[in-house]
Every structure is written in structure tokens, then in C-alpha cells.
Amino acid sequence: MFLRILLFSVTIFLVIRVLLHHFRRSVISSLPGPTNTSYLAGHFKELLRSEEITDAPLDWSANYGTAFKLHGEMGMKMLCISDPKAIQYVLNTSGYNFPKPLNDRILLTIILGSGILSVEGAHHARQRKILNPAFSSSTLKEFLPIFRQKSTKLVNKLKEEVDRTTAGSNVVDLVPWLSRITLDIIGAASADYDFEALDGVENNKLAQAYNNLLNCMKIAAEVAQEVVDKQTQLYLQGKEGSKDLMSLLAKKTRKHLVTNTSIVHANLSEDPKTKLPMSEVLAQFTYELHLPISAGSNTKFRTFFLAGRETTGSAVVWTLYELSKHFEWQRKVREEIAKTRSQASERGDSELTVADLDSMSQLRAVMKETLRLYPINSFLTRQAGKDDCIPLSYPVPNANGKMLSEIPINRGERVLVSFIAYNRIIWSLKSVWGEDADEWRPERFLEGNGNTTQSQVNLGLVANLATFSSGVRGCIGWRFALLEMQAILIELLENFEFSPPPGNVEIIRGSTGTMAPMVKGSTSGRTQLPITLTSL
Ligand code: HEM
Structure with missing residues (x-):
């Protein structure tokens, strides 16, 4: 009897938690932002899927401020920021509380293994400490x-x-x-x-293999949408499902690789090792090509x-x-x-x-x-690891016109940091980088003492650039x-x-x-x- 009551209570608790999670008030939802034209891809349609990287985030910033609402896949709401204090908070001050979104981490793990780009928190700090002396x-x-x-x-x-x-x-x-x-x-x-790539990439089998690795990355990104769909399903069922996702992505990526990449195909076709996870398959084929490390x-x-x-x-x-x-x-x-x-x-x-x-x-x-x-990577995405509050340099209006100088964010909600917009921001008709922020004008880094922005916040690793x-x-x-x-x-x-x-x-x-x-x-x-x- 006691066990039944306990089980019942735990179930009720979990159901309430899941419901609360789904129906929590989201400040991001109340922010203005551009209209979503694709339920499936959200604004990633403009950000990723067009042939050209446009200035859309900059134009949106000019209309809605340096923090506004965007849509991700399947109608998911995201906070897009180009505000200096907000970026500094998400990447510096509260960096480990804003990990990479799960599907990005899965993709990176599959392609690169468990390395500095894919791990989080203490694991990441450890890898960083080990690698720092090399740089x-x-x-x-x-x-x-x-x-x-x-x-x-x-x-x-x-x-x-x-x-x-x-x-x-x-x-x-x-x-x-x-x-x-x-x-x-x-x-x-x-x-x-020595890859001898300058002598002609076709001469070096290993260089070819590494070029194929880039293709793997592109192919894996192509199937990412299917994985995101699956992730959303699992999420709605209240499961994190990372293990399932891992095997799903590995299966699908392998299928694409087998039909698309000749070297991998050659290594996989007669080999029972096809059952290995993708990262091991890739490690295997680089090993077979006598990678000298x-x-x-x-x-x-x-x-x-x-x-x-x-x-x-x-x-x-x-x-x-x-x-x-x-x-x-x-x-x-x-x-x-x-x-x-x-x-x-x-x-x-x-x-x-x-x-x-x-x-x-x-x-x-x-x-x-x-x-x-x-900015070679025009944006990056993060996901709040816990409930948090993102401060702003420039207050933004919500849909009711109320000015917000900070934006509360719920655990699990996503943030898109737009480098393209931050590197040229103009807000309230004041140009942070100078009136000619759209022009290529190196003088701006030589004038004054190389002080490039009128922003009070220092961020980035070089000259306040993101x-x-x-x-x-x-x-x-x-x-x-x-x-x-x-x-x-x-x-x-x-x-x-x-x-x-x-x-x-x-x-x-x-x-x-x-x-x-x-x-x-x-x-x-x-x-x-x-x-x-x-x-x-
Ligand atoms: C102009 C050249 C480069 C640009 C614009 C660039 C840009 C970036 C950006 C934006 C990130 C953050 C990615 C994220 O958090 O999602 C990053 C991370 C990283 N970059 Fe670079 N990068 C450049 C060159 C290099 C070079 C030459 C190396 C190594 C030889 C390198 C190694 C790394 C590593 C290992 C990370 C991950 C750091 C971490 O997660 O702690 N990058 N880079």
C-alpha cells in the first residue's frame, strides 16, 4: 500500500513538473520579433538555409532592439541577442550555465568524439586547461x-x-x-x-579523408532536422532521450555517408564494423589511413x-x-x-x-x-541550463511597450547570439561602432587608442569583436x-x-x-x- 501511494505521489509530482515546464510563463514569448515564415525551420530558414548569409539579424535588431524573439525549429521560441551586456553574460559571466543545445552537442560528439567542442561544464574546463599551454x-x-x-x-x-x-x-x-x-x-x-595539400590534394589520401570528414559534417547537419523532429517528440513526451537520439543520428548519418562518401564506403562495405557508432567508424577509417598520431x-x-x-x-x-x-x-x-x-x-x-x-x-x-x-561563424546558439536572468545594455520593449532592462529566461529556452548584428550594432539611432559601421574602414581601429565601440562592455577576445x-x-x-x-x-x-x-x-x-x-x-x-x- 505504502509503495502504491509513493508511486502515485511520484507520478503526480512528475506530471506536475512536466506540465509546469510546458506551461511556464515565458518572457521571451512576450517580446516582439519578426514573423515566422516556416513552422519547421523557423528563422533558421533565413539564418542557415539560404545560399547567402544576409544582414537579416541586423535589420531585425534595428526594428526590435538588441534582444528580441525569434523562432527556432517547430515553432520553438528563441531569444536573439546582439546586446553587449547580454552577450557578455551568456558567454562570459554565466557561460557554463548556457551550454550548447543538445542536438549541436550530439552532432559534434559524433563527428569529433568527446572533445573540447562537444563537452560541457567541468569536463570542458578540464580539457581547456590541458589545451591552453599549446596556445x-x-x-x-x-x-x-x-x-x-x-x-x-x-x-x-x-x-x-x-x-x-x-x-x-x-x-x-x-x-x-x-x-x-x-x-x-x-x-x-x-x-x-605534412598533408602536402599545396602539392595537390589528390596526391594525399589522408588529406582526401579529411576533406571527406568535412562532407560528413555537412551530411550530418543535413539529417539534423530529422533528429530535431525526433527530439521535439521525445521532449513533448517528457523524455530527454539523448541516448535514443545518439543512435538515431548515428544510423541516419551512416546511411547518408555510405551512399555519399566513397572512402568511408570503401571502409564500411565489407566490414562487420558497420555496427560501430559513427565516431568510432570515423576514427577507424582515419586509423586505417595511417594517421600518424x-x-x-x-x-x-x-x-x-x-x-x-x-x-x-x-x-x-x-x-x-x-x-x-x-x-x-x-x-x-x-x-x-x-x-x-x-x-x-x-x-x-x-x-x-x-x-x-x-x-x-x-x-x-x-x-x-x-x-x-x-564574422566567419555568423551566430552561435546556447540553451539555458537553469532559470536565469539576462541583463541588457540597451533596454528593449516587450509586446505591451513596457521597457525591460533584463530578460528572465527559463531553463531549456534557447539563446541565439548574433555576431553579425553585434559587430555592427546600431541602437536607438546611435551607432555603437561609429556611423559608418557598414563600411570596411580599418581606420576605426587606429583612431583614439583603438577604442572601437562606444559600448561600456568589454567582450570578445580581440578588439571587442565577437x-x-x-x-x-x-x-x-x-x-x-x-x-x-x-x-x-x-x-x-x-x-x-x-x-x-x-x-x-x-x-x-x-x-x-x-x-x-x-x-x-x-x-x-x-x-x-x-x-x-x-x-x-
Ligand atoms: C579566423 C579564424 C577563427 C575564427 C573566426 C574562430 C572562431 C571560433 C568561434 C566563434 C568559436 C566558438 C564556437 C562555439 O562556442 O560554438 C571557436 C571555438 C574554438 N576554436 Fe576557433 N576560430 C578560428 C580559428 C581557430 C584556430 C586556428 C583553431 C585551432 C588551431 C581554433 C580552435 C578552436 C577551438 C578548439 C574551439 C573550441 C573552444 C572551446 O569550446 O573551449 N580556432 N572558434
């Missing part, structure tokens, strides 16, 4: 010769491209070249391995490969795109490089040091301004990325002049997981940046 200033010094050596190789390869014509200049698509050099650099810096560090290597390659490659490509349109800045930067080189040789140094690179304010301003206008994210999960590779970008840009700018290609080629910010250039109207659907290179 310290003193370790980074050791990478500079790698950056330089690969950049020289890139210059030689590009000279071959230019020499294909007798005019001393040629139109070259820079995207594949930057993708190759960043792969070679990540291989050399993190595993002392221990199984334990595969996760780390895959993480760096995915987090550090296309991101840095795209950042260099966007910088060259802007420089190709701004000759005066190419000139200024070349003069600065020449001056810094002559100072180094007066000191008796044959090569530039990290301190020399740090001192190059013009080039650094060019890089920062490009990272501001082209591009490398911020706080406990901010990009661990930001210094590595800046140094790598700078080393490549120096070699390229010393050897070539960059100008737009002939004709009316319009470049758009392609939505390919990261923000990468695409030619408007091109049917190829691939990322590309044709630029005229002239040998100097």
Missing part, C-alpha cells in the same frame, strides 16, 4: 617558422599560376589555395604531419582541423577580397611590411619575430576590420589564427598586387557552415573568390 604566446613563437615556410610555398605555387600567362597577371580562385595552406599548417603544427589524440586533431582550418582560410580570403578593392590600404600595408623588415634587419634579424608582427598596426587594423564585417566568440568557450585558437593570417598575408602582399577580376563579378557571403565567398549567380554552388594577381 600560449611562447608556444606560438614556435609555429611562426611553419607559417612562414608554408606561405613561401604558397607564393611559389601562385607564381606558377600567374606565369601561365605572359601578361604578368592572372585571375586565380584563392579559396582552394587558402584551404590547402591552412590544412598543411594545421597538419604541421598539431601533428608534425595516437588514437587518443585523434579527437584533438579532428577538432583543430574542423575549428581552425576553413575559419582561418576564409578570414584570409575575405581580407584579400577587401584589399583588392582598396588599393590605398594595400600600399599602406606594403609600406609597413617593408619598414618592419628593414628595422628587423638593422637589428640583425633575418626574419620577422612575433613582436614585429604584433607591432604592425596597419595590417592588424585591416585584419580586425575584416573579421568585424565577416568573431572569436567570448568567455569560457571563446576560441582557444585566436592568437594562432591571427598570427597565421598575418604571416600568410605578409608573404602574399610582398609578392603580388591584388585587384578585382575583369567583368562584373559580384561576391556574396556564402552560407556553407562558415561564411565563405561565393560568386553571385554561379550555378556551381561552390565557394570561390576569383581575384587578379599581378606579380610585383
